Amino acid sequence: MPDTNIPQILIQPLKPALIAGVGQKLPVLIRVQAPDPVASEKKARRPYHLALVIDRSGSMSGQPLAEAVRCAKHIADQLEPTDVAALVVFDEHVQTLVPARAVGDRTALHLALSRVHSGGTTNLHGGWQAGADELLPDAGQAALARVILLSDGNANVGEITDTDAIATLCAQAAERGVTTSTYGLGRDFNEELMVDMAKRGGGNHYYGDTAADLFEPFAEEFDFISALCARNLRLSLATAPGVTIRLLNDYPVDGDTGIPVIRLPDIAFGAEAWALVELEIPAGLAIDGARQLLQAAVTASTPEGKPLAFADTTLTLPAMPVAAWEALLTDPLVVARQAELAAGKLLEEARAAAEHGDWNTVDRLLAEARQRFADQPWVIEVLQSMAELARSMDTARCRKEALYSSRKMRSRISAKEEALDSLMMEAGAPSFLRRKTAQGKAQFDKPEDSQK
Structure with missing residues (x-):
């Protein structure tokens, strides 16, 4: 189990092995985690x-x-x-x-x-x-x-x-x-x-x-x-010779394509920023024996401006015959993040169709997406909310909701232990970690708050 009291980097591939002797593309999730909040006396901070x-x-x-x-x-x-x-x-x-x-x-x-x-x-x-x-x-x-x-x-x-x-x-x-x-x-x-x-x-x-x-x-x-813990996060990724890397999130990237430096969002205590990348691995590297494919390093600072130390992390995977590889289970969190990014891109397509008044295409895209992502509760709720809004054929509102929901899916911070099968478990979570089904609507405000 990872230590929740220190900042750390976790690397999770879609499957924990390569297919031997085959060139392939491997989705890999990199999670940059802040420590859990500590219940203690309130400490003095910079203003x-x-x-x-x-x-x-x-x-x-x-x-x-x-x-x-x-x-x-x-x-x-x-x-x-x-x-x-x-x-x-x-x-x-x-x-x-x-x-x-x-x-x-x-x-x-x-x-x-x-x-x-x-x-x-x-x-x-x-x-x-x-x-x-x-x-x-x-x-x-x-x-x-x-x-x-x-x-x-x-x-x-x-x-x-x-x-x-x-x-x-x-x-x-x-x-x-x-x-x-x-x-x-x-x-x-x-x-x-x-x-x-x-x-x-x-x-x-x-x-x-x-x-x-x-x-x-x-x-x-x-x-x-x-609750801010870390600012100015920079994720540096280095791959084995011959392996190419592609970032799937919509984050700014510095440097060349060989060693990209990704600008991640600031993170709060108890939260993580994440990036999904795709490694393209040549057949010559998918051979017997474990191979180091990826190294991840992070630099960041505390709100007080002090460096925040993260230990570098590597991804090393074995290669195995295709039949054995197919029997391996996929990582559910990687699958969920893939779904979020794919749904975010689809919402951009629906937004473009709405902008041209092509509501039949909007309906078709959202219906296909609801079928495709049926096992992802939050994605489904966002898509259903978007479909209800699209029925109004209000171009301005649809454009805004599609853009903000798409951006949230592609660049949000999340809880370190986020429930994948239910949104109900988030009821007691900090507000910035609770997933909304429509970005433009208040969802968690208590009635008495709105009367103040």
């Missing part, structure tokens, strides 16, 4: 630095803006007095209502939030940039420096409105220590922009179908930040 950036354009008037303010107040109330927070609002104009400073008794933040009102059009880049500028000077002193951006629209005014240009700026800020999480609201926001900002900005991306669906992802984000 969090957060910039809350809220769209107050005219379309946010009423409940959407009120819900955004409520979510911002929730985060403010979770912060320690020594944490640093800034508050920025934007329409076509950008205002820094509270510059980055220690939270203290939260009076300044609460007062500023009570005075937020709706305005005009959407200078999204300007709002994000103002939030990032508040955090960049002191990012090195923070356990985590993050812009938390909420918008219901598009970047339609301001100095920069191009999606790639804005996402590039998020990537540059992340390199300097300030990451970006995005929250889209409703049917009209630019989901490609919001997802790309978070992906390249090293943060998380969420959306709410309605204003009432916003609170849950905001709470999930802060729960994750509070």
Whole structure:
């Protein structure tokens, strides 16, 4: 049994052997695990630095803006007095209502939030940039420096409105220590922009179908930040000569194809980040005797900026005749991860069909997928939820749900001991480890929470 009290790397092939004398492709799951949380006295930590950036354009008037303010107040109330927070609002104009400073008794933040009102059009880049500028000077002193951006629209005014240009700026800020999480609201926001900002900005991306669906992802984000164990994870993979490797997840990759360095998501205590790769093994390596095929190494840092040590791990497999190989069982977790990635790609196909109004193709793809992945409970529930949404023939909502669900399947962190046969066992798990069936809908909020 693996030691749950230390950070570690686990390597699991689809089957624990090769077919002798045959060139083959082998799916391999790499799991990078944080230690379990330790129940002990609360330890002092470096402060969090957060910039809350809220769209107050005219379309946010009423409940959407009120819900955004409520979510911002929730985060403010979770912060320690020594944490640093800034508050920025934007329409076509950008205002820094509270510059980055220690939270203290939260009076300044609460007062500023009570005075937020709706305005005009959407200078999204300007709002994000103002939030990032508040955090960049002191990012090195923070356990985590993050812009938390909420918008219901598009970047339609301001100095920069191009999606790639804005996402590039998020990537540059992340390199300097300030990451970006995005929250889209409703049917009209630019989901490609919001997802790309978070992906390249090293943060998380969420959306709410309605204003009432916003609170849950905001709470999930802060729960994750509070349990953060490892940041800046880099997974380096080296193969035996002649073996080629292909990454199946949608993670950024540095380096050449021979020794890829994969940028994994940050992980919390009790959680793991995972990557599924495919090894292409020539027949000449699938011979008698065990062969080392893969070596995995990880570098990471704690929220305090200290190196986090992971022991390197290798994959060594024997070769056996095809009849004996066929009798081996497949690893159920590898099969589940394969299903998630395949379903994620299928959702992208369904999204493209919905964008062209081809609802017959959407229905066919989802029906075929439900049959294909019938033994994967979470995948099936996501597909069923997507099928119900597709019946509305609402292109904007379908595009968003398909994109966010696809991205979740292809890049999520998971519990280290995740139940594969049931979602019911997740009831007591941290919010960031519970699998939702629809990303745009609140699923776990208690009724009393939504009334606060």
